[in-house]
Amino acid sequence: GSANxxxxxxxxxNLRSVKDINAPVPANLDRGRVIFFYVDDLxxxxxxxxxxxxxxxxxVDEDMRQNDEAGIASTSGQIGFLQQLxxxxxxxxxxIERLKARPYSVGDTERPAMTEYQALAIExxxxxxxxxxxxxxxKDMPTLSTIAAPGGLPRGRAExxxxxxxxxxxxxxxxxxxxxxxxxxxxxxxxxxLPGRKVLFFLSDGFFLDDLNSINRExxxxxxxxxxxxxxxxxxxxxxxxxxxxxxxxxxxxxDPSGRxxxxxxxxxxxxxxxxxxxxxxxxxxxxxxxxxLDAGVNDALNExxxxxxxxxxxxSIDGKTERFHHLEVNVxxxxxxxxxxRKGFFDFERSTVPKREKDGGGTGDDSSTxxxxxxxxxAKLRAAIIAPFADRGxxxxxxxxxxxxxxxxxxxxxxxxxSGSAITFENDKDKRTGVVQVVGSVYDDxxxxxxxxxxxxxxxxxxxxxxxxxxxxIVYNYPLTLPPGLYQVRMAVRDEKSGNIGSARQWIEIPxxxxxxxxxxxxxxxxxxxxxxxxxxxxxxxxNTQDRxxxxxxxxFKRNSFLRFLVFIYxxxxxxxxxxxxxxxxxxxxxxxxxxxxSVSAEGIPDVKKLPxxxxxxxxxxxxxRYLLKVTAMDRNSKSVASExxxxxxx
Numbered sequence: 001g002s003a004n005x006x007x008x009x010x011x012x013x014n015l016r017s018v019k020d021i022n023a024p025v026p027a028n029l030d031r032g033r034v035i036f037f038y039v040d041d042l043x044x045x046x047x048x049x050x051x052x053x054x055x056x057x058x059x060v061d062e063d064m065r066q067n068d069e070a071g072i073a074s075t076s077g078q079i080g081f082l083q084q085l086x087x088x089x090x091x092x093x094x095x096i097e098r099l100k101a102r103p104y105s106v107g108d109t110e111r112p113a114m115t116e117y118q119a120l121a122i123e124x125x126x127x128x129x130x131x132x133x134x135x136x137x138x139k140d141m142p143t144l145s146t147i148a149a150p151g152g153l154p155r156g157r158a159e160x161x162x163x164x165x166x167x168x169x170x171x172x173x174x175x176x177x178x179x180x181x182x183x184x185x186x187x188x189x190x191x192x193x194l195p196g197r198k199v200l201f202f203l204s205d206g207f208f209l210d211d212l213n214s215i216n217r218e219x220x221x222x223x224x225x226x227x228x229x230x231x232x233x234x235x236x237x238x239x240x241x242x243x244x245x246x247x248x249x250x251x252x253x254x255x256d257p258s259g260r261x262x263x264x265x266x267x268x269x270x271x272x273x274x275x276x277x278x279x280x281x282x283x284x285x286x287x288x289x290x291x292x293x294l295d296a297g298v299n300d301a302l303n304e305x306x307x308x309x310x311x312x313x314x315x316x317s318i319d320g321k322t323e324r325f326h327h328l329e330v331n332v333x334x335x336x337x338x339x340x341x342x343r344k345g346f347f348d349f350e351r352s353t354v355p356k357r358e359k360d361g362g363g364t365g366d367d368s369s370t371x372x373x374x375x376x377x378x379x380a381k382l383r384a385a386i387i388a389p390f391a392d393r394g395x396x397x398x399x400x401x402x403x404x405x406x407x408x409x410x411x412x413x414x415x416x417x418x419x420s421g422s423a424i425t426f427e428n429d430k431d432k433r434t435g436v437v438q439v440v441g442s443v444y445d446d447x448x449x450x451x452x453x454x455x456x457x458x459x460x461x462x463x464x465x466x467x468x469x470x471x472x473x474x475i476v477y478n479y480p481l482t483l484p485p486g487l488y489q490v491r492m493a494v495r496d497e498k499s500g501n502i503g504s505a506r507q508w509i510e511i512p513x514x515x516x517x518x519x520x521x522x523x524x525x526x527x528x529x530x531x532x533x534x535x536x537x538x539x540x541x542x543x544x545n546t547q548d549r550x551x552x553x554x555x556x557x558f559k560r561n562s563f564l565r566f567l568v569f570i571y572x573x574x575x576x577x578x579x580x581x582x583x584x585x586x587x588x589x590x591x592x593x594x595x596x597x598x599x600s601v602s603a604e605g606i607p608d609v610k611k612l613p614x615x616x617x618x619x620x621x622x623x624x625x626x627r628y629l630l631k632v633t634a635m636d637r638n639s640k641s642v643a644s645e646x647x648x649x650x651x652x
Contacts, residue, residue: 395503
């Protein structure tokens with residue numbers, strides 16, 4: 001995974017001398033990371049939630065790379081519809097803003113106050129703690145019944161009351177801890193649909209593993225097992241930071257001159273971190289404890305997990321009936337100074353996999369009810385793909401969302417969808433080959449409320465006898481929608497009618513409120529320009545018989561010998577003559593590779609100067625293949641305001 005990996009391999013294969021290992025080698029600039037943040041907001045004090053939010057904002061604003069995807073989830077579910085994987089920083093910001101304090105409420109109103117850890121000690125028959133609370137009760141309740149117990153409350157009844165109280169508190173705590181672990185397990189389980197290595201940060205104030213009143217320890221084991229199966233590495237972050245003890249001036253703790261409660265105080269912090277330690281250590285991650293530099297810990301963890309080795313081995317035969325645990329240990333021979341982070345082992349049961357999608361062809365019978373049932377099944381599968389947590393890769397599709405102001409000052413979003421023709425199943429139909437796909441889509445606001453949709457059956461034709469799949473035309477579908485300002489997500493799914501393969505895509509777009517901005521840019525509309533393409537008629541060697549071919553690519557994939565043309569509309573609210581300057585930047589791996597000087601935008605011949613079009617062509621010849629970001633920034637010199645818009649593209 002390191003930048004000089006190719007040099008190391010070459011040296012190992014005796015292709016180059018060892019001294020060349022440190023020679024500069026181009027890094028994999030287009031590598032992206034999949035990162036999840038699971039915020040255990042049911043175990044977060046309000047002040048520690050502030051620390052957690054700072055960690056999240058720091059990653060999104062400063063550490064998130066160009067090709068990263070991130071998801072933010074919480075135990076309580078208060079993030080709602082925004083709890084999903086995305087590369088859109090606006091969505092991630094909105095998700096973080098939704099994280100509000102939910103104070104941890106375990107306990108009762110009785111005096112003296114009993115903490116969860118004290119209740120756990122009572123459950124484990126710690127006599128110092130039991131005697132302390134029994135003595136306090138007998139002082140506060142001297143006479144309960146003079147008939148049953150003349151002179152005061154019997155000590156045996158007082159002790160039973162203390163035990164019952166502790167048991168009730170522990171049951172409350174076990175329920176909350178179980179909810180936290182269930183949410184974490186669900187998130188880890190869902191990642192099975194994602195290829196490759198995933199990093200998950202678990203942010204919490206910690207909780208206790210109570211083997212007598214819960215199955216929390218078993219839940220932790222299931223989480224770590226699933227994480228190993230789904231290539232998820234967990235890094236646990238104690239959001240309490242650097243603490244010496246969990247007891248401070250703000251704690252509601254009883255006065256203890258005898259010091260009996262201090263007998264358990266030294267272990268409280270460590271035991272509250274046991275579950276988080278296991279989640280990290282058993283998956284090959286690391287616990288980030290006892291530090292106030294939480295953001296530095298996240299950055300170190302990301303650097304660690306961005307460079308790793310993949311080891312493979314063949315275990316002994318597994319019968320699939322028992323759950324015997326096999327421990328793994330990895331060491332680097334002769335290097336005791338190195339630390340190896342690896343999952344701790346695996347269980348003797350078969351890996352749970354995502355159920356295979358059934359291949360279903362279209363109905364071929366004449367019975368109308370059969371055809372109707374097939375159509376209903378197809379529609380249900382498409383809808384299931386839309387609401388699934390991650391996109392379905394069964395059929396390669398691409399999407400693009402753009403918004404502009406159309407006639408009558410309506411903000412229109414255009415949904416564009418492209419289906420790879422080489423992935424469609426064609427059937428011979430007379431002198432043509434015909435393929436059919438079903439397309440469905442839904443538009444959601446940031447609360448997850450559906451606000452529109454579309455459903456179409458599309459047919460594409462290809463010449464009979466064509467064997468070159470790359471020459472098969474792609475299917476391109478467009479659907480316009482008029483929407484008010486806001487944050488929207490469009491989810492689309494496509495099904496190949498013959499093979500039954502399904503592909504889906506989802507994308508976010510923010511439609512701004514023009515009245516609240518001095519300058520706003522529309523979405524960037526990009527196309528590919530192939531210069532001097534031979535015309536279909538005329539001698540093939542006639543240099544004059546060529547033309548420029550313009551192709552709008554929904555997938556934003558362009559040939560290296562082409563030009564990228566973009567169009568953007570600049571909207572202003574000023575009544576003054578426009579004085580707009582534009583700068584163009586092309587970025588790869590967060591580093592600018594092309595930056596233009598400021599260029600003035602001409603308003604000559606434009607009837608509406610509050611809607612200025614600007615277009616430019618960029619030659620891609622000097623850029624190596626890879627993934628890029630095109631960023632256009634416009635400055636209104638009249639209002640001293642700036643706006644920018646960006647879009648991704650790839651050079652083949």
